[in-house]
Amino acid sequence: MMMAAGIHKFKCATIAEAEMLAIANAKDVLLAYQPVGPKLKRFIQLIKKYPGTLFSCLTDNLSSANEQCSAFAGARVNVSVYIDLNVGMNRTGILPGTAMLELYRFCATAPGMVIQGLHAYDGHVTNASFREREKEADAIFAIVEAEIENIKAANLPEPTIVLGGSPTFSVHCKRPVVECSPGTFIYWDKSYLTNCAEQEFVPAAILITRVVSLPGATLVCTDLGHKSVAAESDKSKRVFFPEQEHLTVIAQSEEHLVLENRTNHIFKPGDILYAIPWHICPTVALYNRSIIIRDGKAATTWQNIARDREIWV
Secondary structure, three states, X not given: OOOOOOOOEEEEOOHHHHHHHHHOOOOEEEEOOOOOOHHHHHHHHHHHHOOOOEEEEEEOOHHHHHHHHHHHHHOOOOEEEEEEEOOOOOXXXXXXXXXXXXXXXXXXXXXXXEEEEEEEOOOXXXXXXXXXXXXXHHHHHXXXXXXXXXXXXXXXXXXXXXXXXXXXXXXXXXXXXXEEOOOHHHOOOHHHXXXXXOOOOOOOOOEEEEEEEEEEXXXXXXXOOOOOOOOOOOHHHOEEOOOOOOEEEEEEOOOOEEEEEOOOOOOOOOOEEEEEEOOHHHHHOOOOEEEEEEOOEEEEEEEOHHHHOOOOO
């Protein structure tokens, strides 16, 4: 569906996700991860198995780049590589400066590597105020621009820039030199519905849960536990009940979600509730399939095949 809409470049985070894209005949796939060890071997297998897809990956230090270079050259493949630039999220990436330029120069001349550019993810920018997010995104782009100028001054290949996620998409999409990489728009979720109001996406994924017990005068327990929805955030930001806004999450365990009912107790065991996840990305990975609803009826299913972490490679 995305390719039919004209999207032909994709970014993903696991080997299985990259293979899923190759199975769908995606033309250009960036593994937004630094493959080392067994993952590096699997990545090379992937490249050889699907020659119709152009694969690329990240690197952020000379030690890993040397390992990648040796593996690529030994396998007789030339692999497109992006330098992963740390612009403030402090999760992965090399800091801007001299070390980054040395790494870029190494990748530009190393056998088996084809330097493509810079990758920068600003997932830490999540302010609900668009103006504040815009200021932060502009400051991050200024860092990237400075690195672009340093690369040019060193007479190295001019970089392609892959920048941003969903919250800063509204800002970076206006920059001609940036290839944006939002992902949540596919399903959307409550978090971005609340914090990215300027983006006119609507949630397409909803969870069905059932009341299993009424353990107290104002308590409602459903079967929407940790196994059913992303649970890394505060319990108040796990799910949202659009038709039952008077329900407040007070506890969650593996198979249970306990809610406090702030209105008349109208529920009974067996009742169905509809919930929108606050974070859709790891929620999808909990399910083997998604049931597609058309005109109020279950029409078909989509297999979430990358959930298996390993398809063939």
